[in-house]
Amino acid sequence: MADISDHPRETFRISMLLYDARYRSLTIQVVAAMLIMLFLAQLVxxxxxxxxxxxxxxxxxxxxxxxxxxxxxxxxxxxxxDTHARAALVGILNTLLVAVLGCILATVIGVFAGVLRLSKNWLVARVMTFYVECMRNTPLLIWILIVFAVMTEATPQPRDFREGGTAAMVFADSVAVTNRGVFIPRPIWADGSGIVVAFLILSIIGIFVLRYVARKRQEDTGQQLPVLRLSLAMLIVPVTLAFFAVGRPITLEYPELGGFNFEGGLQVRNSFIALWLALSLYTSAFIAEIVRSGILAVSKGQTEAAFALGMQPNRTMQLIILPQALRVIIPPLISQFLNLTKNSSLALAVGYMDARSTLGGITVNQTGRELEGILLLGIFYLITSLIISSAMNFYNSGVKLKER
Amino acid sequence: MTKTVFIGALAVAGLTAGIASAATLDDVKARGSLKCGSNEGLAGFAAPDANGNWEGFDVSLCRAIAAAVLGDGQAVEFVPLTSQTRFTALAAGEVDVLVRNSTWTFTRDTDLALDFPAINYYDGQGFMVPRALGVSSAAELDGATVCIQTGTTTELNLADYFRANGISYEPVPVATNAEGQQQYLAGACDVYTTDISGLAATRATFEAPGDHVILPEVVSKEPLGPAVRHGDNAWGDIVRWTTHALVAAEEYGVTKANVAELAAAPTDNPEVNRLLGTEGELGAMIGLDADWAVKVLSVAGNYGEIFEANIGESTAVGLARGLNAQWTDGGLMYGGPFR
Structure with missing residues (x-):
C-alpha cells in the first residue's frame, strides 16, 4: 500500500486526451457530438x-x-x-381509420396466404406463391391506382340506378355499388340502444371468462368444453333478446337515390376503398412471408412429437406450432404495420383526405407554411409509429420465449 | 434514427431556401435558359404538342420573357407543376417565373412572399356539367358531387359559394386537371369546377364537347398572371414590362409580321419607337438590349395574336376576348405607357 502512494502521481496533460487509451474514446465522442451539434445549428x-x-x-x-x-x-x-387545426385532426383520424382497418385486413389475408402457401395441395400453394410474388414485387402506388380505376371505371354511375337504368342495388336493395363509392345502410341509434350495446360488451367479457374457465377445467380435469359453440351462443342470444325486449331501438337507414346521388345510408368512398384494399393486399403479401417463415422456423420435431401424443393436425397448429411461431412472427410484423401506416400517405393519389392531404396538402398550400406543415406531419407520423411499435412490443413481450 | 430524419428534413429545407438568391436575371443569363413553371397540361394554355414542344397561351408568355432576356424564345426549360407544388417550387428557386393560370390574391402576394407583376388573363370560376343532367344554374347543384383541384383558390371559392347559398355538395379532390377530367368523364363527379378558361380548355379536348355545358354563374374573380419571388424587383420589372409590351403592341398595331419592318427605322409613332428601341434608352433602363421588345414580339406576335392562336374563338378552346379585350374595345387589357 505504502509503495503505491510513494509513486509520483501522474499529472494530467492535455496530450493524454489523444494518446491515453483511457481518455481517447471520450475525446472522440465529445468531438463528434460537438461536430453534430455544430452541423445542426448551422442547418437551423x-x-x-x-x-x-x-x-x-x-x-x-x-x-x-x-x-x-x-x-x-x-x-x-x-x-x-373550422380551423386548420381541426382540418388536420379530421385528416389524422382518416389516416388512423385506414391504418387500423388496413392492419386488420392485411393480417387476416396475410395469415391465410402464409399458411396456405405451405399447403400440401400443389395448386393452392402455387396460387398463393403467385399472389405473394405479384403483390410484393410491384409498387404499392400502382395497386392503389388499379383498385381506384376499377372502382371508378367499372362500376355504374348513380344515375344508372334510376328507373329503366342498367344498374340495380344488391342485397335486397340495401347496398349500391357506384363509381362514387359503396352506399350501405347506416344504423340509427334510438333510445335504448345503449342497453343493447351494454349487453354486447357484457357478452364479450363473458366469453373471455368462459375461455378462462374452459382452460382451467382442461388443465385440471383434461375435459374440454365446446368453447366455440358456447361463445357464439353467448355473443348472439343475449344481445338478440335485449334488442327485442327494449323494442328494436336500432334501425337501419337505407341509401336512396336522390337528385344527383344516393342519399341517406353510409357512403364508403372509392378513395377509401382503393386505399384500404390496396394497402391491405400489398402488406398482406409481406405478412404472408413472415407467417410462413415463422411456421417453418418451428422445428419439425415439435409437429412429430405432437402427432406422437395423438394430437390432431389442426390442434397441433393451434396449440404447438402457432404459439412458437408467433415469437418469430411478431417483431417483423411490427415493421409491416408501421410500413402500412406510413404508406397510407399515398392517399393523395386517389384524393383520400388523410393527414397528408389535409395538413400536409391543402393547408400547407393555402397558407404557404410548408416547413411548419411538413414538420407537424412528420411529428404526427413519428408519434403514431412509436405508439404502434410500443403497443406491439408490449404484446410481443407476452408471447416471446420466457427465459427463466 | 429520428435524429437523422430531422437532420435530413432541415438539410433539405436549408438547401432549398439557400438556392433562392436575389438576382434572378443574372442567374438566367448565366444559365442561358429560362426555367418557367407551367401547367402539367391544359390545352390552349400550356401543353406539349405531338413533337413534345410546349405551346399555349401561358407558354407564349414564357417564350416572350426568354426572348426579352436571352434573345431566344426557345431558350425555355418548362417545369410542369401541379397546383399543389407550384408556389413551393417558385419560392425554392426551382423556377424563375411561374406562368401557370395562377390567381393573384392578397395572401399569395403578401404572406406567400410572391409578386404578381402583371395580369395576362382576367378569369372567373365556373361550373361545367354534362348536358344530360338538365341543370341550367349553379343554384340547382344541391347535393352534387364536385371535382376540384386541390391547392387552388377555386377550392376556397367553391366552399364559400355553396355555404353562402346554403346548398350542400360533396368535394372530390383531384391533383391535376387530367385527373379531374378523367373523373368527370367517368361520372365520378357531376360537376367539374375551375376557372372558366380552364373549363373551356378542358372541354375542348373531350370527344363530344357539345355534351357539356358551362353554367352561366361566375362565382369569383380570378386575375391570372405570371408570378415571381418577392424581393427581386428588377426581375419582376422584366416580367411586368414584357407582358405590357405584348398588350401595348396589340394596341399600337405592332404584329409579328410587321415588327421587323417597324423596328428597321423610326416610325411616326414615338410610342412605337420607344417600345421597339429605335428611340430612347428604355432597354438599358431595364437591363436588357435596346431591341428587347422586337425579340419578344418576333416569337409569337402581340397579345391579341397569342390569344387568337391558342385560345381564341377560331380554336377548339373557343374563348371570346370578353374582359381580356383591349381597353379601347371595352376590355381590361391596358398596356402601360412606354415612356
Whole structure:
C-alpha cells in the first residue's frame, strides 16, 4: 500500500486526451457530438436566415385560422369555417381509420396466404406463391391506382340506378355499388340502444371468462368444453333478446337515390376503398412471408412429437406450432404495420383526405407554411409509429420465449 | 434514427431556401435558359404538342420573357407543376417565373412572399356539367358531387359559394386537371369546377364537347398572371414590362409580321419607337438590349395574336376576348405607357 502512494502521481496533460487509451474514446465522442451539434445549428440557422431573406417567419398561428375548404370524409363534424387545426385532426383520424382497418385486413389475408402457401395441395400453394410474388414485387402506388380505376371505371354511375337504368342495388336493395363509392345502410341509434350495446360488451367479457374457465377445467380435469359453440351462443342470444325486449331501438337507414346521388345510408368512398384494399393486399403479401417463415422456423420435431401424443393436425397448429411461431412472427410484423401506416400517405393519389392531404396538402398550400406543415406531419407520423411499435412490443413481450 | 430524419428534413429545407438568391436575371443569363413553371397540361394554355414542344397561351408568355432576356424564345426549360407544388417550387428557386393560370390574391402576394407583376388573363370560376343532367344554374347543384383541384383558390371559392347559398355538395379532390377530367368523364363527379378558361380548355379536348355545358354563374374573380419571388424587383420589372409590351403592341398595331419592318427605322409613332428601341434608352433602363421588345414580339406576335392562336374563338378552346379585350374595345387589357 505504502509503495503505491510513494509513486509520483501522474499529472494530467492535455496530450493524454489523444494518446491515453483511457481518455481517447471520450475525446472522440465529445468531438463528434460537438461536430453534430455544430452541423445542426448551422442547418437551423441557415433555414431561419434563408426564410427571413424570403420574407417568411416560422409561425404555427396558421393552425388557428379558418381553413376555408371542405373535406368529404369526416369522422368528426367539419365545415369550411373550422380551423386548420381541426382540418388536420379530421385528416389524422382518416389516416388512423385506414391504418387500423388496413392492419386488420392485411393480417387476416396475410395469415391465410402464409399458411396456405405451405399447403400440401400443389395448386393452392402455387396460387398463393403467385399472389405473394405479384403483390410484393410491384409498387404499392400502382395497386392503389388499379383498385381506384376499377372502382371508378367499372362500376355504374348513380344515375344508372334510376328507373329503366342498367344498374340495380344488391342485397335486397340495401347496398349500391357506384363509381362514387359503396352506399350501405347506416344504423340509427334510438333510445335504448345503449342497453343493447351494454349487453354486447357484457357478452364479450363473458366469453373471455368462459375461455378462462374452459382452460382451467382442461388443465385440471383434461375435459374440454365446446368453447366455440358456447361463445357464439353467448355473443348472439343475449344481445338478440335485449334488442327485442327494449323494442328494436336500432334501425337501419337505407341509401336512396336522390337528385344527383344516393342519399341517406353510409357512403364508403372509392378513395377509401382503393386505399384500404390496396394497402391491405400489398402488406398482406409481406405478412404472408413472415407467417410462413415463422411456421417453418418451428422445428419439425415439435409437429412429430405432437402427432406422437395423438394430437390432431389442426390442434397441433393451434396449440404447438402457432404459439412458437408467433415469437418469430411478431417483431417483423411490427415493421409491416408501421410500413402500412406510413404508406397510407399515398392517399393523395386517389384524393383520400388523410393527414397528408389535409395538413400536409391543402393547408400547407393555402397558407404557404410548408416547413411548419411538413414538420407537424412528420411529428404526427413519428408519434403514431412509436405508439404502434410500443403497443406491439408490449404484446410481443407476452408471447416471446420466457427465459427463466 | 429520428435524429437523422430531422437532420435530413432541415438539410433539405436549408438547401432549398439557400438556392433562392436575389438576382434572378443574372442567374438566367448565366444559365442561358429560362426555367418557367407551367401547367402539367391544359390545352390552349400550356401543353406539349405531338413533337413534345410546349405551346399555349401561358407558354407564349414564357417564350416572350426568354426572348426579352436571352434573345431566344426557345431558350425555355418548362417545369410542369401541379397546383399543389407550384408556389413551393417558385419560392425554392426551382423556377424563375411561374406562368401557370395562377390567381393573384392578397395572401399569395403578401404572406406567400410572391409578386404578381402583371395580369395576362382576367378569369372567373365556373361550373361545367354534362348536358344530360338538365341543370341550367349553379343554384340547382344541391347535393352534387364536385371535382376540384386541390391547392387552388377555386377550392376556397367553391366552399364559400355553396355555404353562402346554403346548398350542400360533396368535394372530390383531384391533383391535376387530367385527373379531374378523367373523373368527370367517368361520372365520378357531376360537376367539374375551375376557372372558366380552364373549363373551356378542358372541354375542348373531350370527344363530344357539345355534351357539356358551362353554367352561366361566375362565382369569383380570378386575375391570372405570371408570378415571381418577392424581393427581386428588377426581375419582376422584366416580367411586368414584357407582358405590357405584348398588350401595348396589340394596341399600337405592332404584329409579328410587321415588327421587323417597324423596328428597321423610326416610325411616326414615338410610342412605337420607344417600345421597339429605335428611340430612347428604355432597354438599358431595364437591363436588357435596346431591341428587347422586337425579340419578344418576333416569337409569337402581340397579345391579341397569342390569344387568337391558342385560345381564341377560331380554336377548339373557343374563348371570346370578353374582359381580356383591349381597353379601347371595352376590355381590361391596358398596356402601360412606354415612356
Amino acid at each position: 440557422d441557415n433555414t431561419v436566415t434563408n426564410l427571413a431573406v424570403l420574407g417568411k417567419d416560422i409561425s404555427f398561428s396558421f393552425l388557428w385560422s379558418t381553413a376555408g375548404y371542405d373535406i368529404n370524409q369526416q369522422i368528426i363534424p367539419f365545415t369550411s369555417q
